[in-house]
Structures are given as structure tokens and as C-alpha cells.
Amino acid sequence: MSDDEIDVELEARLEEQEEFEPPEAFVEQANVSDPAIYDDFEENWPDEWERAADLLDWEEEWDQVLDDSNEPFYEWFVDGKLNAAENCIDRHLDERGDEAAIEWVGELGETRTYTYRDLHREVNEFAAALREQGVEEDDVVSMYMPMIPELPIAMLACARIGAPHAVVFAGFSADALAERMNAANSEYLVTVDGYYRRGDPLQHLEKAREGLDKVEQDATTIVVDRLGDDSEIDPLPEERDYDELVEAHSGETVDPVTRDAEDMLFLMYTSGTTGKPKGVKHTTGGYLSYAAWTSHAVLDVKPEDTYWCSADIGWITGHSYIVYGPLALGTTTVMYEGTPDYPDKDRLWEIVEDYDVTQLYTAPTAIRAFMKWGTEYPEQHDLSSLRLLGTVGEPINPRAWKWYYKHIGNEECPVVDTWWQTETGGMMITTLPGISNMKPGSAGPPLPGISADVIDPSGDPVEAGRAGHLVINKPWPGMLRTLYKNDERFIDEYWDEYSIPERDQWVYFPEDGAKIDDDGYITVLGRVDDVLNVSGHRLGTMEIESAIVGVEGVAEAAVVGGDHEVKGEAVYAYVITEDGQEESDALRDEIIEAVEDAIGPIARPEQIIFTPELPKTRSGKIMRRLLEDIADGNELGNTSTLRNPDVVHDIQQKVHGD
Numbered sequence: 001m002s003d004d005e006i007d008v009e010l011e012a013r014l015e016e017q018e019e020f021e022p023p024e025a026f027v028e029q030a031n032v033s034d035p036a037i038y039d040d041f042e043e044n045w046p047d048e049w050e051r052a053a054d055l056l057d058w059e060e061e062w063d064q065v066l067d068d069s070n071e072p073f074y075e076w077f078v079d080g081k082l083n084a085a086e087n088c089i090d091r092h093l094d095e096r097g098d099e100a101a102i103e104w105v106g107e108l109g110e111t112r113t114y115t116y117r118d119l120h121r122e123v124n125e126f127a128a129a130l131r132e133q134g135v136e137e138d139d140v141v142s143m144y145m146p147m148i149p150e151l152p153i154a155m156l157a158c159a160r161i162g163a164p165h166a167v168v169f170a171g172f173s174a175d176a177l178a179e180r181m182n183a184a185n186s187e188y189l190v191t192v193d194g195y196y197r198r199g200d201p202l203q204h205l206e207k208a209r210e211g212l213d214k215v216e217q218d219a220t221t222i223v224v225d226r227l228g229d230d231s232e233i234d235p236l237p238e239e240r241d242y243d244e245l246v247e248a249h250s251g252e253t254v255d256p257v258t259r260d261a262e263d264m265l266f267l268m269y270t271s272g273t274t275g276k277p278k279g280v281k282h283t284t285g286g287y288l289s290y291a292a293w294t295s296h297a298v299l300d301v302k303p304e305d306t307y308w309c310s311a312d313i314g315w316i317t318g319h320s321y322i323v324y325g326p327l328a329l330g331t332t333t334v335m336y337e338g339t340p341d342y343p344d345k346d347r348l349w350e351i352v353e354d355y356d357v358t359q360l361y362t363a364p365t366a367i368r369a370f371m372k373w374g375t376e377y378p379e380q381h382d383l384s385s386l387r388l389l390g391t392v393g394e395p396i397n398p399r400a401w402k403w404y405y406k407h408i409g410n411e412e413c414p415v416v417d418t419w420w421q422t423e424t425g426g427m428m429i430t431t432l433p434g435i436s437n438m439k440p441g442s443a444g445p446p447l448p449g450i451s452a453d454v455i456d457p458s459g460d461p462v463e464a465g466r467a468g469h470l471v472i473n474k475p476w477p478g479m480l481r482t483l484y485k486n487d488e489r490f491i492d493e494y495w496d497e498y499s500i501p502e503r504d505q506w507v508y509f510p511e512d513g514a515k516i517d518d519d520g521y522i523t524v525l526g527r528v529d530d531v532l533n534v535s536g537h538r539l540g541t542m543e544i545e546s547a548i549v550g551v552e553g554v555a556e557a558a559v560v561g562g563d564h565e566v567k568g569e570a571v572y573a574y575v576i577t578e579d580g581q582e583e584s585d586a587l588r589d590e591i592i593e594a595v596e597d598a599i600g601p602i603a604r605p606e607q608i609i610f611t612p613e614l615p616k617t618r619s620g621k622i623m624r625r626l627l628e629d630i631a632d633g634n635e636l637g638n639t640s641t642l643r644n645p646d647v648v649h650d651i652q653q654k655v656h657g658d
């Protein structure tokens with residue numbers, strides 16, 4: 001048989017195969033490989049969760065693993081005391097002081113290595129600087145930074161002094177920054193003059209300043225110099241320079257502040273169904289234990305690994321699985337500033353080869369792009385250092401899963417498809433790579449200690465294969481504790497959507513649809529609320545709609561997600577103009593600009609469809625599902641119950657042409 005024929009055969013086998021066993025060589029060395037772990041957690045719940053807490057160093061042990069006396073305001077590792085920065089840095093100094101903590105690869109090809117000792121030094125210096133700037137315990141420090149080492153350094157400096165951080169994704173707009181800083185009442189901002197994209201400098205400080213202009217409170221601003229001579233913006237006298245501050249505190253150390261397990265470690269704003277982002281509160285003890293535990297059990301992180309998560313630290317994935325999880329375990333975490341196709345489409349594979357990366361954790365949207373580019377790019381590199389592959393952020397289609405398994409993992413690496421959310425703090429549903437068989441397209445069973453179901457509207461578990469709502473039945477250490485300063489919304493959004501009297505317990509609703517198979521494997525189907533998932537980024541349709549209706553000449557708008565080959569979902573905006581307003585390209589541009597100003601380029605509509613009417617039910621509700629079906633070119637069901645069925649054909653024609 002020629003190589004080509006073998007390949008075709010292999011391809012056919014992969015196409016058919018529905019279940020994959022964990023590779024033996026992996027199992028032999030896996031952190032977790034005894035299936036008894038599932039029973040252990042079940043029989044000894046919640047105390048078995050001490051396994052997670054035991055991965056950390058505590059200044060004082062907890063008195064109680066779980067306090068559930070005030071549902072759903074659960075508390076974990078009650079009265080335990082610890083410091084997150086101490087756990088991520090100091091405790092590794094003796095054994096791993098000279099080992100790399102962060103390997104940073106810049107967009108221009110420059111690299112920086114921070115050993116644990118380097119990280120310790122700079123985090124201390126910056127912590128001292130923050131103190132000098134007036135930051136006190138429990139003050140919220142905002143960060144609006146791209147993927148540069150100063151971002152995790154600033155986060156850890158905050159953790160050291162007990163000041164929660166609130167990182168805002170650098171791609172978000174000035175308005176989005178202001179909204180978050182206002183909501184958190186944050187009086188400090190760490191930002192950057194700019195960064196590089198595809199080799200070109202991108203000025204960032206102007207955007208940060210524009211945001212600051214809309215912040216109600218005074219805010220002390222610290223600016224990292226990333227661009228050097230490429231910066232087009234002169235610093236203002238009141239802006240502090242990061243390097244000067246660190247220099248001024250050279251050699252200083254700051255004792256890690258003792259924090260209660262339940263003290264806030266950080267806030268992370270995420271999109272919901274209303275126009276207002278939700279400030280998800282994560283804690284020091286529970287969150288950090290959970291990030292460390294899942295990194296250990298699912299990502300199989302060991303100190304001697306070089307582990308790489310290609311997410312952005314501006315999202316929860318980067319918090320848990322670039323910064324806190326891997327550093328808590330004392331490993332080497334890779335951080336890449338740039339895009340996967342610059343200078344060429346083999347950039348990621350080049351980095352894997354250069355650094356002998358052992359685990360790669362990325363998103364299905366990236367994998368779909370790699371597939372499109374072709375196997376010639378990974379084939380140019382030696383990827384044999386890889387031991388495990390992971391995906392996160394959206395459902396992965398079996399074809400993409402198999403491509404990743406074969407062409408990146410050489411059928412030797414388990415693939416973990418990890419379902420979780422900003423709110424869950426860490427992974428919830430996935431196979432354990434050293435134990436369970438993998439089924440492409442299905443995330444897997446809930447992790448040990450996690451209790452999940454798929455239920456119908458009356459609260460009963462659905463039959464295998466039927467779609468229902470995903471629910472989590474028991475609390476877990478990494479869970480959000482509340483929405484910042486909004487306990488009421490916390491209950492409304494997650495716990496109170498359906499009341500299920502037969503269930504004598506609080507049930508967490510992630511707002512995802514799912515199905516479950518006979519083996520208890522859960523396939524997550526996507527959001528059931530008005531939240532979109534564009535390239536793994538979470539966007540609220542209401543936020544986009546309110547930006548659009550703010551444009552002069554627009555009367556009404558409905559935003560839905562349409563299928564997209566690479567992005568997973570894309571933004572489709574159906575827009576009704578006011579009487580007399582022309583449907584013009586100029587208006588289209590204004591709408592795009594308004595969305596970019598309110599949220600950022602990630603929310604840019606793929607298509608804007610002007611329509612005289614939106615399809616509505618007799619009671620006046622917009623039929624979003626129908627608009628989605630139109631975007632996807634699906635066969636439409638019965639539309640005769642609409643108040644205005646005639647409009648459907650017109651809209652279809654506008655979206656797809658004649």
C-alpha cells in the first residue's frame with residue numbers, strides 16, 4: 001500500500017470511529033488514572049474536595065469543607081487562610097527558583113523567560129509600587145492589557161496585597177472598559193501604550209484614555225511601555241510609567257497578605273442576557289484550589305512540563321489555565337502575544353517545537369482555521385513533545401476533533417474537550433485523560449465530585465439522546481460566589497429561572513442546552529439564552545442591539561447568531577430603519593462603528609440586513625429562532641402563526657439573494 005492509501009484508510013477509520021481509548025503511554029504516567037476517583041468523590045462528598053485544597057499551601061487549615069447553610073451562597077474551605085501569589089510563586093522558589101515560570105513569545109519574535117525567582121522579584125516590586133500608589137486590601141485594580149508578561153505580574157502583585165483584579169480584554173472598546181470600571185468602582189488602572197498585531201504597532205493608550213474619560217471616579221493609571229519608539233502617544237504627566245515604578249522599588253519585598261479562603265481574588269465581567277455585563281466574583285481558596293486541581297487532573301500538568309494555553313488572559317480561560325492553575329502547580333506556562341498566522345500559518349507549531357511544549361489547550365475555532373489552512377503547516381514541525389491536547393470555549397464538531405487528534409496529536413495524545421464557563425471558574429464536564437474513553441463531539445461525563453443532569457422544563461431528566469437544559473446539582477469549590485454587588489441578580493440569573501419543587505436543593509443553570517447518552521456523556525449544544533459564542537468569545541445580543549438602536553435612523557434591531565465555518569457563530573443584525581431613513585452603506589458603516597465603539601471589533605456584525613419588519617408572534621415577540629434559521633439558510637417550519645408571515649420571504653431574499 002502506498003502512503004497515500006494508508007492515509008485514506010486511516011482517514012476512513014477515524015471518520016467512523018466513535019470512541020477512542022486513552023493512549024496507553026499516557027495512562028501510565030497520568031496524574032490521575034484510577035477510575036475509583038469517581039466513587040471516592042461520590043461516597044465522600046464534599047470532603048473529598050480536600051484533594052483540591054491539598055494541592056495548595058495554607059497558612060491556616062479550613063474548619064469546614066463546605067458551608068451550605070445559606071444556599072446558594074455557598075462557602076468553601078471555611079476559615080482557611082492563604083495567599084494566592086505565595087501559592088503561585090514563593091512556595092516554588094526552593095525547588096524551582098531557577099526554572100522558567102513564564103516563557104513569553106512576542107509578536108515580533110522576541111522572547112522573554114521569567115524564572116520563578118524573576119517572577120518573585122518583579123511581582124514584589126510591582127506590589128510595592130501598587131501600595132505606594134495607594135492600593136489597599138480589597139481595592140479593585142482594573143487591567144486593560146494584551147498578552148504581555150506585565151499582565152500576569154500585575155495580577156499576581158494584586159493577589160499578593162489582597163487587592164482583587166478586574167482584567168478587561170484588550171480588544172474591548174473604551175466604552176466597555178468604562179462600563180466595567182464604573183460597575184466595579186475601580187480607582188486603579190494598569191494598561192499599556194500599545195502592542196503588536198501582524199508586525200504592526202497597535203496604539204492602545206488612546207482607547208484606554210477615552211475609557212477613563214467616562215469613568216466616574218478618579219483613577220490612578222499605570223502604563224507599561226511595550227512599543228518604545230513605535231508609540232505615537234506621549235505620556236501624560238499624571239500617568240505613571242510601569243518600568244519607573246518597578247525601578248523605584250527595586251529589590252523590595254512585600255509580605256503576602258493573609259487572605260480568607262472566601263475573600264475575593266478577582267472579578268471578571270462577562271456578558272449576559274441584559275445589556276449590562278455581569279461581575280463574576282471568584283474567591284481565593286475555592287477558585288485557586290479548583291484551578292490547580294483541574295490543571296492537575298485534566299491537563300495532567302507536572303512541574304517539569306512546558307504547558308501552553310493559547311487563550312487570552314483577558315478571558316477566564318487565561319486566568320485559570322495560563323496564570324493561576326499552572327503557576328500554582330509550579331510548571332512552565334507559555335504565553336504568546338500574537339496571532340496564529342503571523343508571520344506564517346505554522347506559528348503555533350513552530351512554538352510547540354521550539355519550546356518542546358507538552359500540553360496544548362486551545363479553542364475549536366482555532367482548530368477549524370488550522371484545518372482550513374491544511375496539514376502542511378503542522379507537518380513542517382516536530383510536534384512529538386506533545387502529550388495532551390485540550391479544547392475549550394464552544395462545541396467542537398467531530399471532524400475538527402479528529403483532525404486535531406490525528407494531525408496535531410499523532411493519535412498519541414488524549415484530547416480533552418472541556419466544558420465550563422466564566423462562572424464555574426474551571427472545567428466541569430470533560431473526560432479524565434488517563435481514565436475515560438473519548439467520544440469526539442461530546443465533552444464527556446461530569447468531573448468527579450461534579451453532579452450534572454440534562455433536564456426538561458418540568459425538571460425531570462431527559463431520556464438519552466434528547467435535548468434539554470444542562471443543570472449542575474451540587475456546589476463546587478470553583479463556583480462564582482455572587483455577581484459583584486448584586487446578590488439579587490446572582491440568584492435570578494443562575495438559580496431561580498425555574499423553580500423545581502420536587503428537587504429539594506438549589507440547582508445551578510448554566511444556560512446551555514445539552515444531551516446525554518447512555519454512558520452519561522454530555523454533549524453541550526450551545527446557549528439557550530440570548531448569548532452568542534463568536535470564536536469562543538461570549539457576547540450578549542442585547543448589548544449589540546442597544547448599540548445598534550443608538551444609531552440615528554435606526555428604529556429597531558434584532559441580533560442573532562448564524563452558523564459560521566470558522567467562528568462557530570457569527571453576528572447577524574436585522575435592522576429596521578426609521579421612516580424616511582435610507583438603507584445605505586453609510587448607515588451600515590455607522591452601525592458597525594457603533595458596535596465596535598460599544599463592545600469591540602469582536603462583536604462586528606457579519607451581515608446587516610435591513611428589513612421593513614421583524615417576524616413577530618401574535619403577542620408581539622420577535623421570533624429569534626426564525627431569524628437564526630433564515631441566517632443559516634434552514635428550511636423554515638410553519639410560519640402561519642406569525643402576525644406578519646409575509647415578511648419572512650423578503651428577509652430570506654435579502655440574506656441569501658434571489
Ligand code: WT7
Pocket residue numbers: 270316317391392393394395396417418419420421422423443510511512524525526527533536537538
Ligand atoms: C460558554 C461559556 C470556558 C471558558 C471559555 C468560555 C460554551 C465552553 C464548551 C465546550 C461546548 C462550550 C458554553 C458555555 N462552552 N466550553 N467544551 N463545549 N460549549 O467561557 O465566555 O464564560 O462562555 O461557552 O456555551 O456556557 P465563557
